Amino acid sequence: MPDTRPSPYFVLFNEIGIIHQLSRTLLEERLPDGLLSSHFGVLNHLVRVGEGTTPLAIARAFQVPKTTMTHTLGGCVKHGLIEMRPNPDDARSKCIWLTSKGREIRESMVAQAATGFEGFAEHFSEERIETLLPVLTEMRQFLDKARDAT
């Protein structure tokens, strides 16, 4: 009788996949019109890490192929959330900046999402999350390196 009970690693990645799916859906339900969680992710990233980074850097941050990020950024531009300027240091490259509209939208999206996660925050205290984060971050970094090693 082969392994009917899979290793905890499969369970882990399975749970993570489902949580991702659920949180994404939950978020997108509360976003205005055509905005997706990927757009939200980009806006958040720009605020957190700082504006003026390149598309490739953002793609790496989210670990998605660069063509995917090209598409996502195109969506953000179309929505008027970001602006793509030439990179003064490298003519092949671009620099991404938030527009004031992008900044506003992001603010309201964070607020929206916060209310959406209210119930969640009641059940899972910040402290509990904070104890969880280091492990997840470590995993992310490890997988990240493993990917480079290909």
Place this chain on the structure above:
Amino acid sequence: MPDTRPSPYFVLFNEIGIIHQLSRTLLEERLPDGLLSSHFGVLNHLVRVGEGTTPLAIARAFQVPKTTMTHTLGGCVKHGLIEMRPNPDDARSKCIWLTSKGREIRESMVAQAATGFEGFAEHFSEERIETLLPVLTEMRQFLDKARDAT
């Protein structure tokens, strides 16, 4: 100066999203030809939970829309991994069964993936994962309920 440092909840879902992305890519790199992680997920689900369930039940398990699951199951059928039989209890419904090929492929996929996660398993012991899982499962269940409450 508005919240440049986002709540840990955003960080949490961000990390989970990236880990999902990384693990999925890592897995799919090691799968044969046209097989996707979603197919792998279905096969695993059938082995773990038991065969003979319905498409809708599987869709709910992965928290994806049923039309998505229709498509995924179609792919599995096309690859000869599963078989869709009529549901004797409900003529609208179907029952999903693994083919022997599906069982074989799943076995070898598990083996493949296991070697892929070798390095990961070295850094993150089973014990460590086991302590992590209850929280994640609780989160999944909570978000699950929150979704139903819509």
Place this chain on the structure above:
DNA sequence: CCTCATTAGTACGATATCGCACTAAATATA
């Protein structure tokens, strides 16, 4: 029985994702 509402699955269309191939610029090497 006979509506009427609900439910399982699907067809279809829109769009997101992503591999591959390409261009242009930068960098390394001779």
Place this chain on the structure above:
DNA sequence: TATATTTAGTGCGATATCGTACTAATGAGG
């Protein structure tokens, strides 16, 4: 400096995802 290699971003095509609307079967209430 001239040439080769690497790198940033994009166009294109294939396919995955998913919302909407539909069909057929079930179940509920008369």
